[in-house]
Amino acid sequence: MLPVVSIVGRPNVGKSTFFNRLLGKRKAIVHDEYGVTRDRHYGETFWNGRDFNVIDTGGYLPDDMNVMTVGIREQVHIALEESDIIIFVVDVETGVNTLDKAVASLLREQEKPVILVVNKADNEERRLNASEFYELGIEDLYPISSISGMGTGDLLDKVTEYL
Ligand code: GDP
Ligand code: MG
Numbered sequence: 192m193l194p195v196v197s198i199v200g201r202p203n204v205g206k207s208t209f210f211n212r213l214l215g216k217r218k219a220i221v222h223d224e225y226g227v228t229r230d231r232h233y234g235e236t237f238w239n240g241r242d243f244n245v246i247d248t249g250g251y252l253p254d255d256m257n258v259m260t261v262g263i264r265e266q267v268h269i270a271l272e273e274s275d276i277i278i279f280v281v282d283v284e285t286g287v288n289t290l291d292k293a294v295a296s297l298l299r300e301q302e303k304p305v306i307l308v309v310n311k312a313d314n315e316e317r318r319l320n321a322s323e324f325y326e327l328g329i330e331d332l333y334p335i336s337s338i339s340g341m342g343t344g345d346l347l348d349k350v351t352e353y354l
Pocket of ligand 1: 201338
C-alpha cells in the first residue's frame, strides 16, 4: 500500500487545480468515486523518488453555508481516516474565512501531519499576504500558485519528509 495524501479545503480554493498539477503528465487516475460527500479522485504520483497516492476531495458541496460546513466536516473526517498526510488548501485571494477556521480546528484536534497550502500566491504581494493564514494555527505553511507551479517544489519536499 502506497502512502496516501489527501487534499481538503472549502470549494474554489484550487484543490482540483493543485491535484492536476501534482499528477501532471504522469497522470494516472487510480479511480474516481462520485456522490455528495464521497466525491473524490484518486491519483498516483511521485516526488524525490517516493511514490504516493493523492486524493482530491469535495466536488459537489451545496451553496448553503450551514449545509456546506457539515459536508466539509464529513469530508475532513473521511480524509483523516484514509490518509497519512493532509494537505489543507486555502485561498490568499479571498483571505481567511469562517469555513477555513472550521476546517483548521478539526485538523488541529488530531495527530496526523497537516500542511497548509496557501494557493493563488501568483505574485510577490500575494506571497507576503500568505502569512495572514498563520492565524489558523498550522505551522507548516507553503504559499504556492497551482497555476504557475511556483512554490510546489518546496511543498513536495516537505510532503516527502513525512512519508
Ligand atoms: P476547488 O473547488 O478547490 O477544486 O478549486 P478549483 O481547482 O476548481 O479552482 C477554482 C478556481 O480557482 C478556478 O477558476 C481556478 O482556475 C482558480 N485557481 C486555481 N489555482 C489557482 C492559482 O494558483 N492562481 C489563481 N489565480 N487561480 C487559481
Ligand atoms: Mg475541485
